[in-house]
Amino acid sequence: MINVLFAARPERWSTYEAPLKTAFAARGLTVDLRQEFAPQDVDYIVYAPNSPLQDFRPYTRCKAVLNLWAGVEKIVGNETLSQPLCRMVDPGLTQSMVEWVAGHVLRYHLQIDRCLACQDRWEPFVPPLAEERRVAILGLGALGQACADTLCHLGFNVSGWARTAKDIPPVSCHHGPEGLREVLSTADIVVLLLPDTPETLNILNAESLSWLPAGARIINPGRGPLIDDSALIAALDSGQVAQATLDVFRVEPLPAGHPYWAHPQVTVTPHIAAETRPITAARVIAENIDRGEAGAPFLHEVDRSRGY
Ligand code: NAP
Numbered sequence: 001m002i003n004v005l006f007a008a009r010p011e012r013w014s015t016y017e018a019p020l021k022t023a024f025a026a027r028g029l030t031v032d033l034r035q036e037f038a039p040q041d042v043d044y045i046v047y048a049p050n051s052p053l054q055d056f057r058p059y060t061r062c063k064a065v066l067n068l069w070a071g072v073e074k075i076v077g078n079e080t081l082s083q084p085l086c087r088m089v090d091p092g093l094t095q096s097m098v099e100w101v102a103g104h105v106l107r108y109h110l111q112i113d114r115c116l117a118c119q120d121r122w123e124p125f126v127p128p129l130a131e132e133r134r135v136a137i138l139g140l141g142a143l144g145q146a147c148a149d150t151l152c153h154l155g156f157n158v159s160g161w162a163r164t165a166k167d168i169p170p171v172s173c174h175h176g177p178e179g180l181r182e183v184l185s186t187a188d189i190v191v192l193l194l195p196d197t198p199e200t201l202n203i204l205n206a207e208s209l210s211w212l213p214a215g216a217r218i219i220n221p222g223r224g225p226l227i228d229d230s231a232l233i234a235a236l237d238s239g240q241v242a243q244a245t246l247d248v249f250r251v252e253p254l255p256a257g258h259p260y261w262a263h264p265q266v267t268v269t270p271h272i273a274a275e276t277r278p279i280t281a282a283r284v285i286a287e288n289i290d291r292g293e294a295g296a297p298f299l300h301e302v303d304r305s306r307g308y
Pocket of ligand 1: 272
């Protein structure tokens with residue numbers, strides 16, 4: 001019997017219990033899944049960082065903490081955590097992000113706002129083709145690469161930026177601090193899909209925003225701290241950035257009275273780009289427990305020193 005502790009907010013239990021039990025059974029795993037155990041009896045923890053569980057020291061035989069979220073910034077620095085930590089790479093979440101990013105890129109590409117503003121007059125215009133629109137994706141991980149793939153299939157001229165070198169044609173790939181300027185200086189639309197780490201903090205700031213062609217657009221479904229908010233507002237006010245769609249913020253929910261709410265060039269969405277989908281995510285968790293029991297390496301293990 002494998003003891004699996006479900007440590008998320010209590011209201012998530014009813015969403016995940018059945019999918020997890022189905023996924024464990026499909027893999028032939030004999031699992032006792034509960035919301036409470038004596039800590040020393042727990043083999044794996046299915047975890048959400050907003051769970052009350054914050055001290056991992058009593059979980060002495062736990063083989064892995066399996067995060068339900070893709071982002072790990074709220075747990076990666078927890079000094080009580082000595083067990084392997086796996087982040088969530090869920091095909092359902094990925095598909096959701098691809099749809100959200102493609103939709104918001106197409107909004108800007110097709111100038112849908114301009115059409116909505118012209119509902120009382122006949123003003124024809126010809127949008128460029130996708131191949132004439134340059135989209136830069138910052139972060140070429142699970143989500144960035146999936147979005148790049150779909151945007152390439154739609155015909156966009158896609159470039160990307162990551163920490164390490166990549167070769168994923170037809171995406172024009174850049175990396176490292178020197179690659180950031182190259183990728184931003186040719187971007188009509190920038191999509192942020194980086195993790196929140198000390199290195200990515202304020203990656204879009206007054207200087208890097210100045211490298212963009214005037215009138216560029218920003219789409220941030222990554223994390224709020226990737227953007228220096230004051231610098232973005234100044235760039236919007238000067239016209240350096242034409243519009244921004246922001247799904248994530250330093251403080252969530254975005255506080256009433258925050259300048260983003262009232263800014264005419266900003267679209268706020270309430271952290272909805274990509275939610276973990278219980279059925280597909282449960283299969284990933286079951287696969288990782290199967291691997292742990294077989295002594296195989298875990299999928300999607302976080303490098304704690306890198307922070308993602
Ligand atoms: P991932 O697979 O870990 O990919 C992260 C990417 O960022 C990698 O390509 C990595 O480069 C790059 N990167 C990290 N640090 C960098 C640095 N200092 N300089 C340049 N590139 C750097 O993560 P993911 O699954 O794609 O998820 C990305 C983020 O999306 C998550 O961390 C989370 O914050 C966010 N997210 C948001 C939502 C939402 O609903 N809004 C939902 C899910 C996830 P290498 O490839 O070289 O390592």
